[in-house]
Amino acid sequence: MFASVVAALCLAATTTEEALMWASGGIVLGWGGLGAALLLKQRSMWLLQRVVIVGWVALWPLAVLLLFAFGGVPTAQWGGFYLNLLVTAVAAMGALPVGLALALARRGPYRVLRWAATGYIEVTRGLPLIVVLILSWLAVQRFLPSLLGLNTVGLLPRLLTAYILFTAVYVAVAITGGLNGLPRGQAEACKALGMSGTQSLRLVLLPQAFRRALPSLAGELIDLLMSSTLISVLGLTEMLAAARATTEQPAFFGRQKEVLLFVGLLFWIVAFTLSRLSRRLERRLSGGSGIGER
Numbered sequence: 001m002f003a004s005v006v007a008a009l010c011l012a013a014t015t016t017e018e019a020l021m022w023a024s025g026g027i028v029l030g031w032g033g034l035g036a037a038l039l040l041k042q043r044s045m046w047l048l049q050r051v052v053i054v055g056w057v058a059l060w061p062l063a064v065l066l067l068f069a070f071g072g073v074p075t076a077q078w079g080g081f082y083l084n085l086l087v088t089a090v091a092a093m094g095a096l097p098v099g100l101a102l103a104l105a106r107r108g109p110y111r112v113l114r115w116a117a118t119g120y121i122e123v124t125r126g127l128p129l130i131v132v133l134i135l136s137w138l139a140v141q142r143f144l145p146s147l148l149g150l151n152t153v154g155l156l157p158r159l160l161t162a163y164i165l166f167t168a169v170y171v172a173v174a175i176t177g178g179l180n181g182l183p184r185g186q187a188e189a190c191k192a193l194g195m196s197g198t199q200s201l202r203l204v205l206l207p208q209a210f211r212r213a214l215p216s217l218a219g220e221l222i223d224l225l226m227s228s229t230l231i232s233v234l235g236l237t238e239m240l241a242a243a244r245a246t247t248e249q250p251a252f253f254g255r256q257k258e259v260l261l262f263v264g265l266l267f268w269i270v271a272f273t274l275s276r277l278s279r280r281l282e283r284r285l286s287g288g289s290g291i292g293e294r
Contacts, residue, residue, distance in 0.1 A: 078156065079237035081266065087163060087228040087238075092221055094164035099171025104201070106176060117172070124169040130230055136162035137234050159231055167224055174216035178209030211285045218278030222271045239263055 078086070105117035124132075136158045182205060190200035210217075232241035243263045247256045 074154075080242055081239040083231070083236065083238045084225065084228040085270075087160065087231065088221070088225045090160050091163035091167050091224055091228075094160070095167035095171050098164060098168035100175060100206075102168060102172035103175040103179065106172065107179060121169050121172060124166060125173075127166075129166055129227055130233065132162050132166050133159060133230060133234060155234065156236070159234065159236075163224070163228075167220065170220050171217065174213040174220065175209055177216070178211070178213035179205060181212050182208055211282075214278060214282050214285070218274065221278075222274055225271060225274070226267065239266070 102117045102121060105113040106121065108114055137155065186204060186208075187200060190204050195203070229238055229240045232238050232244075237245065240263055243259045246252055247259050252259070
């Protein structure tokens with residue numbers, strides 16, 4: 001829960017001693033919260049889970065605020081595993097509404113929107129992510145207008161936008177597959193009940209489509225976490241790049257296996273956690289049978 005704020009404070013610290021102080025405090029608070037959770041009863045655990053979820057959501061903007069407040073830290077100096085998690089979280093949250101809009105436009109009655117959404121999806125699916133990132137790094141800034149300073153946008157915001165627009169395509173494909181898998185009679189039943197197209201989508205069709213698309217969306221989220229390491233090609237120091245830089249120091253020559261094993265284990269823990277959470281959510285949404293079972 002405290003990881004985002006602790007990482008932001010460590011980045012904003014002016015000295016190594018301050019960074020170590022905040023990191024140590026975060027570790028103590030994290031272990032203290034874990035111990036308290038293990039000692040609490042089930043009812044208190046339910047309340048603690050709600051508090052942790054709300055706190056986690058609230059701490060993300062707080063962490064970003066700490067990174068920008070009082071002069072802040074340039075985005076070019078952000079790094080480590082926090083940067084991987086930041087790219088994953090921002091891209092996932094931004095790609096979901098964009099992907100939903102693309103999926104609805106692709107199935108909508110307006111021909112222009114349908115053609116535009118289909119063309120964008122087909123073109124983007126044929127491009128590797130690294131090409132999209134390089135275009136956002138080199139080409140986009142040259143073509144952005146000078147109005148409102150758009151041509152001076154930093155590297156990290158451009159990369160995050162590229163991740164969002166690229167991931168939204170696969171989110172749209174997953175949602176479209178979920179909608180196509182629904183029986184056609186459900187839409188006709190909604191129309192017979194006097195529901196409008198918006199009401200039938202919001203209340204009947206989209207909840208079922210998201211339930212069917214949940215395994216694909218969870219897989220895309222995990223893939224997004226792994227592909228966040230590609231930003232190291234563009235000069236940002238994420239976790240894998242930091243590990244490589246560490247092994248290049250004279251004091252760590254010959255320690256490549258240990259460092260890479262640690263990085264791989266860290267990514268595996270996060271990916272495995274996301275996988276288990278998605279499976280638990282599938283079971284809860286499906287009532288413990290059917291689609292949620294694998």
